[in-house]
Amino acid sequence: MPAPTVLVATDLTARSDRPLDRAALLADQIGAGVTVAHVIEGPGFDREQDEEILRAVRASLPPALTKAAVVSDHGAAPKVLAEFAQNEKADVIVTGTGRYNGLSDFFLGTAVDHLVRHADQPVLVVKRRATAPYRSILLATDYSDGALQAFQTALRLFPEANFEVVNAYSVPFEARTPSADIAEAAREEAEAEMAAFVARAAPPRPGAVRTLVLKGDVETVVEQRVVKDAPDLVVIGSHGRSGWVQATLGGQASTLLKRLPSDVLVVRQARA
Structure with a gap:
């Protein structure tokens, strides 16, 4: 090889x-x-x-x-x-x-x-000066195959790094009919999907992955995590269930990627 x-x-x-x-x-x-x-x-x-x-x-x-x-x-x-x-x-x-x-x-x-x-x-x-290997990586996921491919690519390239995998979820009908039961069900569903997503990725080291499931829109949630945790690298997939990156490349969310202080790895989902 x-x-x-x-x-x-x-x-x-x-x-x-x-x-x-x-x-x-x-x-x-x-x-x-x-x-x-x-x-x-x-x-x-x-x-x-x-x-x-x-x-x-x-x-x-x-x-x-x-x-x-x-x-x-x-x-x-x-x-x-x-x-x-x-x-x-x-x-x-x-x-x-x-x-x-x-x-x-x-x-x-x-x-x-x-x-x-x-x-x-x-x-x-690359935005920052390279002084050491990436040690802290934030991955934004919508649990799609594209996000999984991005995660697996990052795990392969940076096997010694620690990962924070973040999902932003929404609560159905929250604006019209607020319901604590519906909100709790949405959170539990997102957490179950997160557990399955990480298991599919098969991280090589125990404790290498921390997961966060947060209510909100993905752009706001990711930006807040970047500001709070200052990861060395942000990883995103270019296709996915939410179409986040495609929207980012052509819409208002592009301002988010301008502001990110960290380096960014974009992994394009392989063609079928």
Whole structure:
């Protein structure tokens, strides 16, 4: 079986060191090789200029990535990065919040948006400086197969981390006919689904997973947990029963992902 590969995108901006450092740390953690990808926007092929850019990419690499493969091509960054990931058979794509996906348009029509929608690989969006492996991870779940795949992917990539798995549930007819019995039944149902969900994921270590079932809308609940617990990483699936991420990518909830201070791993549900 070939060794796993981490594909990391760099745009040579000042903040490119963050995804590069995280990619190096992740590759060491999972025993993977690293391919560094740079996209030269627009057409036009000037061999001398391209070679100069490749030298600049090489010069920007941290000591841990001096032996990494480097690839570069012309075109639209989102499309080219997705193609690189496919060609390199990458296991995960690491990107940052630089020129291609700045905080002002994060997850809205950017390289990250395109990768989440079209790449088969998980996309790790790095905001913070990488100083240690991820130790605390928050996973948002709606108990769907997509959420399960995201959970299992995170468990595989970060087996030593501690997980907080959060579900936000609603109470049927609460606005029209409030009922303590209905509210309690909804909570019990959500907790039973949570127990079954975690059992399906089969965490490798006892005590590695803490679960929370909270009433409310998912965006508010997750944001509150991120503020309270300050996890190193937030993990979400790009498809699911609630369609949260698809709504996030195209609606008001995108502001939540802009504000999250933690890194974010988005796992797109595998096509049937």
